[in-house]
Amino acid sequence: MISHKTYFEEVGIWPKRSKGVIGDYLFGGVLAVLLTLAAYAVATRSLFTPSLSVALVILLILLQFLVQVRYFLHIRWNTAGTERLLSLAYAMLIVSILLIGSLWIMQNLSTRMMPSPEQMNAYMKRNPGL
Amino acid sequence: MSTHHTHSRERVHEEALAADSRTVFGFWLYLMSDLVLFSGLFATYVVLRADPMFGSANGPVLGGSFVLIETLVLLLSSIMCGIALYAARSANKRGTLLALLGTGILGGLFLYMECTEFAHLLATGNGWNVSGYLSAYFVLLGTHALHILIGLVWLLALMISISIRSLSRSSMRKLALWSMFWHFLDIVWLFIFLIVYLLPL
Helix, strand or coil, X not given: CCCHHHHHHHCCCCCCCCCCHHXXXXXXXXXXXXXXXHHHHHHHCCCCCHXXXXXXXXXXXXXXXXXXXXXXXXXXXXCCCHHHXXXXXXXXXXXXXXXXXXXXXXXXXXXXXXXXXXXXXXXXXXXXXX | CHHHHHHHHHHHHHHHHHHHHHHHHHHHHHHHHHHHHHHHHHHHHHHHHHCCCCCCCXXXXXXXHHHHHHHHHHHHHHHHHHHHHHHHHCCCHHHHHHHHHHHHHHHHXXXXXXXXXXXXXXXXXXXXCCCHHHHHHHXXXXXXXXXXXXXXXXXXXXXXXXXXHCCCHHHHHHHHHHHHHHHHHHHHHHXXXXXXXXXXX
């Protein structure tokens, strides 16, 4: 016979003594919905300059990422689940190396690459004195 | 004799719980490796979109509000999954099954919407063979859709297991693992929403 009340805490997916976990899901859920709507509003309505909008949308989605990790996956700084936090941090490190590295390399390659004939034509039309 | 007996039963119980928490952590590590897999697909997508040689003039965005609804549907499904866990905590079999059914219906709706978008793209001549960009799009979104499909099949098996064996220890363990998988897929979708849909707008 197992104790249902403490099972999820014992296996480590919920924080210890978590009476208010339902509150976590609801509070995190409302927060996530609001952040989604906010990000969508910033992206679709031209409220700000383009570069500010892009920065704001990225910020809002990253914020929602943190909200979901905290309130749905219950990963916190000070719980017994430090291994999960550490492995998440490590995975995020690999992810950022992969993403930033790919963009960096391809950007570099792109600037060193000879343009296609069409691009060359367009470039020469834009700069007639060349 | 009697105290010795309860003592050893407690030991067995504790060992079983420790084994379950190792399983949960192992599954978590699998999810992290899945995250790395997705990041490779994201990197391919971002690189191919940025390059005019591979890019397609007409992007795959169906209409912003369609994707917004899709996102909210999956988010609600994720919240519903949390409610199912909460019902299981109170050993409420009926409530757990109902909440899981809700989670599954929302997940199914999401998958249906994702497939609608694929069908729309194929019908308008934007198949995966048109450009490198569209290939990357279909592989990224298709991998996510495949995960959702596997999650739904797994959910069905889980619901059958709960209805036959009630909320036994093995059902609780499967529920814990499945909930992690489902929340994880919502988080991956969050980044698809950002990179594929929001940033081009």
